[in-house]
Amino acid sequence: MKDVLIASDLVGCRYRLVQRRAHPDTPRTHASLARKQRHDAAVELVLAALPAKAPGRFRRIDLVGDDWERSLATLEAIAAGYTHITNAVFSTREWMVKAELLLKEEGGYTPVIVSNHRVARRNERHSTLVVPTHRLGLSAPMEAPFKIRHHAVDGYRLALTARGLEHVGQYSGHAGIIGQDRTQAFFTETSRFDVDTPLEQPLPSAPVRLKECTSCRFWQYCEPQLRAADDISLFLPGDRAADLRERGINTVQALIDAGLGDTSALAAAWREGIPLLRRGKVSVPRADVEVDVDMEAYLDQGAYLWGAWYEGEYHPFVTWEPLGGKAEAENFSRFWDWLMGIRAGAHAQGKTFAAYCYSAHGENHWMRMSAQRFDSPSLAQVEEFIGSKEWVDLFLHVKRNFAGTMGLGLKQVAPVAGFHWAQEDFDGEESVNARRAALAGDSESRAKLLEYNSGDVQATRVVREWMDRGAPGIRSLRG
Template structure:
């Protein structure tokens, strides 16, 4: 019997929160959030790109007698699983929009598979479209790959890539492969198509089955626990009162951060405060008092230079960096391209930013002034500085070599403000820029814009038109605010962050305990 689509477990139910699925079953009336809908819209576009690339007939050179057929299904149709079984009976070369079902440990599950590709042995390989970067170029490792337009027609070749693991993608492929095994139609392989829609990377679906078994056997939670993802969950307004009523420790220490305390029998915020366990107890007391940030030390310091530039970068998924913003203390400078990333437009934009930054640096040196460029949490900026050099150096004028980028990153003139904050401050909700900057007196022009929303805005901005112009202005404001917020945090640290209490164990004579 086909699994009921409203109650069947989906791959997304198996990732992260173990209370989301019970909430989804209990409250089907609660609509997905706008961020969820936008994420689905991006995936819909990705699937459309891949469908347009998949073959519809043999190509020249494949031979006229080669049998080929393609069936396209509507995976959102009510009876999509039954339509999939009927379509498989016709033995198509390519079947898109397939929905497969199964049952394990008393749990019905349902998975959408973007394509099923028939092999020469009459079995099928599941093909999954993802908005993740599923593989990265690699100098020594290889992975079997087949061009998307040759699926069903060609054979894989070894390509210089290394696969990247994403749990949600793995569970989807594993489910599809399991359903095909039970129909005696399974090949041992599957394929992943990520942000590079032109390439399908072959994976061994057998290796994915143990993790799926463990996840399906884990069962579901009977009560919520706060995770990082809760802030973007449609059921948070239902879960939060339950957590507050229970005074659950995850309100202060989300996810696995509370594990060691739970093992000691500490389940509530109050118990953590009473345990007097140093910083965790101080954080719990601060949370209870509504204090978001504490000083680890009496005296707080910040970095300083004669010439200071604050930098922030915006990237579209894992495809490329389209905006490099810089604030020089007076003016914001946005280096941006609204063209597709990955080619000349991105390279030329990066070269302009790099040239401007290096000119400001050289001017400072000529004037015998110290220079520093700052960012808040350098991981993203460092990644795209390096990635831009790797992809574009030598191909486009003005792009620095990887060696030049590495030299700059390693220098004292590239400063991660987050590292200064982390050494000196601690927060009840983390110490990200959006948490710390308001304590320093800075507030964003658009309070509802974050990293997720910026991805959606970028997609609209590229499309152009009136909405595109509004999205472009929003992205530039958002980036400018990030650079100015970083600058404000620096100055605030130099001023000693005096409005922030000093961390102390609850009940002690320290400032936080008064």
């Protein structure tokens, strides 16, 4: 049963299933195991919160055993009319799906799944049926001002579970989902999730490099295949090469030979292992007083670290308390006052000031969100700063000045400028895991997160100073 399709096989790379079938013993990556542990922990919390006893009102059964045993037990439990069936499994010859709970309601069973996504957001203009987790099956769902946020993999899980119930004529017509807020289940229609289209698509016969390849356990098998084919996705991942493929250009060499201006020149540079090419004369804004900034947020709960590099020193403003309350508000306020103090000091001395950030999207979001939630500083103060010339998104200047053969992220550009992180391979997912450990008091994880953030602000500084020197050693795109 382990080779059948599961909901996550329908999202992202479809070749993963082909590789899983060909290499079933390839161990899962650390990140994937950590993701599973996070999901298991969430399920445990939810199952413990579900109604345990209500004599005469319902019958709960907790299914145990392997997937195959539980798929049989699920059908038996439905036939026996249990009102709460936990750890349910449905399987066919083609696919398998797990539902943390099947809830008997009028008209059949309602599947409820647990997800680590944020599945709904408070929104006064929308209304969604909601039940507190501990009242599932005891209270009728009530309308509440939330808007459901759809995540493809959750939608496919619900749609497959609905299909499993339909096969036995027991689907109630709607489904529930419990997300990062474990205390509430949100209800939704499953007819909106089109699972037929991806199910009917044939599996690909060869890999195409995607962003997710960097963290995929099957890269060791796909990479040699892609290199042997000189597949164009090695240079242009995903569907970035779709137009070229339509024109019959399927290999990197064919692209180099096609003489398609900058694209062919970049492909040739990629072939030579050159990461960056200059677009023209390199320039970057500078100021008398300069600060480099980088923020770390945890999921969409809040920002826990605002780090800055100023006058040769790292200044972290951090909280290890739960986010969304007083601790986060005070931390942001301390950072803001510190930064604005330096800005005001520069102005008072008639000096220019600039704060730099590499790709400011996240920083702008959390500055605005912090102002909206805590009002100290106000949103108007934050908007004034973000809109000023003194808040510089260095990434935009990098994009203006360079073309990259492997992307223009800080991780690609900073090493060319001569900066190397003390710790490698600390990606977004690992930082989420580290943040969880840090919150639980793990001092090693706390130190690691600070070191990582300190590396990012220093990398930003190194890149802009290198650009200011004209990016020595970088070849021009136009030859």
